[in-house]
Amino acid sequence: MSSEYERLLRETAAAIPYLAFLGIRFETAGNELTGVLPYAPDLIGNPLIPALHGGVTAAFLEVTAITGLVWSGLRQGVIAVQAPVILPKTIDLTIDYLRPGTARDAFARARINRSGRRYASVHVEAWQDEPDRPFAQATGHFLMQRG
Amino acid sequence: MRAMADITDTARMFIQALPHARALGLVLEEIGQGRTVVSMPWDEKLIGDPATGVIHGGAVSALMDTASGAAVMCHPAGPVSTATLDLRIDYMRPATPGQTIRARAECHHITRSVAFVRVTATDEDESRPVAMATGAFTVDAGRNGDPR
Numbered sequence: 001m002s003s004e005y006e007r008l009l010r011e012t013a014a015a016i017p018y019l020a021f022l023g024i025r026f027e028t029a030g031n032e033l034t035g036v037l038p039y040a041p042d043l044i045g046n047p048l049i050p051a052l053h054g055g056v057t058a059a060f061l062e063v064t065a066i067t068g069l070v071w072s073g074l075r076q077g078v079i080a081v082q083a084p085v086i087l088p089k090t091i092d093l094t095i096d097y098l099r100p101g102t103a104r105d106a107f108a109r110a111r112i113n114r115s116g117r118r119y120a121s122v123h124v125e126a127w128q129d130e131p132d133r134p135f136a137q138a139t140g141h142f143l144m145q146r147g
Numbered sequence: 148m149r150a151m152a153d154i155t156d157t158a159r160m161f162i163q164a165l166p167h168a169r170a171l172g173l174v175l176e177e178i179g180q181g182r183t184v185v186s187m188p189w190d191e192k193l194i195g196d197p198a199t200g201v202i203h204g205g206a207v208s209a210l211m212d213t214a215s216g217a218a219v220m221c222h223p224a225g226p227v228s229t230a231t232l233d234l235r236i237d238y239m240r241p242a243t244p245g246q247t248i249r250a251r252a253e254c255h256h257i258t259r260s261v262a263f264v265r266v267t268a269t270d271e272d273e274s275r276p277v278a279m280a281t282g283a284f285t286v287d288a289g290r291n292g293d294p295r
Contacts, residue, residue: 017194018203021170042170045213046230053167054216054231055209062205087196090204094235 004081005074012085013067022059026067033071035064035108035126044103052101057126060108061138062093065122068110069142078115078144086145088120093140101135104128118144168213171206181222181254185214188247200244204278207248207268208236211280214250215264219284222254222262228287229262236280246270248277254284262286 006028013019013026022043027034037043037060045053069088073079080086108126115121120142125134162168162175162185171193177184187193187202187210195203212231219229242248252266262284268277 015197016203017192017197018206021192022205042166044166045168046228047164047166051230053165053209053212054234055171055205055212056167058208058212058234058236059203059205062208063203084198090238092235092237093204093208094233095208095231096233097231100230 005071008074008081008083008085009067009071011083012070012087015084018059019063022056024060024063028071031072031075032109033068035060035067037106037108039103039105046100049100050103052103052106054097057097057101057136058093058095058138060106061095061124061126061136062090062140064108064126065093065110065124065138065140066090066142068124069112069115069120069122072112072115073144076115078117088142088144091119091141091143093138095136095138097136099135101126102128106135107131116144120144162213162217165213167209171209173210173213175217176249178217178221181218181225181257183214183217183221183252184249185210185217185252186247186249189245196241199241201241202244202248204238207238207242207278208234208280210248211236211250211252211266211268211278212282214252215254215266215280215282216284218252218254218264218266219257219262219286222257224257226262226286227289230285232261232283232285234280234282236278238278239276242270242277243272257286259288260286
């Protein structure tokens, strides 16, 4: 069953042009899903530092939160195991920029704080070198879509 | 206090110098004292929902973040540099596919250290915003300690 979830996740992500635009991919290991944002020059906001664009960081946190919700939702039966997966919709997102994202690969992982029938609350952190030293974090609310 | 032409140039350069703003196709349409209008033309590569063609919320966030940073840069007491401290975004509805999304940002308050910004994103139906956000930005006053 786990490989079925994996296949659904890959198909769903591959169909979203914006993920390809940013170059984001997802890696899974058991319950855990990690978003990966490989460095690319087009992701830079401030070329002097150079630092990742704040909007790229926001987008990376948001897509990892949504995909993390899907990964846990599929496994817990909250999200229907069907193609295409019906994605949760973002209601709001509060992004906390802790330090500049530098010109390196970035990673992100979501923690589902609450996942109900209609609403979910998710916290997500992004880091580059050390997972314990995030460069940005966000909390968002999401609307679970009925199939 | 800086001359308005100088401030306008700073904000225009601010957007043109951002590689990711160029990648998104962002256009600085209007600029005033602590105010900007930045548009993002609809583009297939920014689609977040392949079934409907709706632009991804992340691209709208990047647009609003850029418009907000530019609004800080063109404030009369504006800094030489700024970075986002925090951004809280509400997504009200999906943007209509095929339409340009426009962000109107206002830096409504600025101190020596922090600039506060409100921003609204709309598509062609300007009576119903697509998203709204409020943000706090750093104020880098430059070497002499005074915002220029």
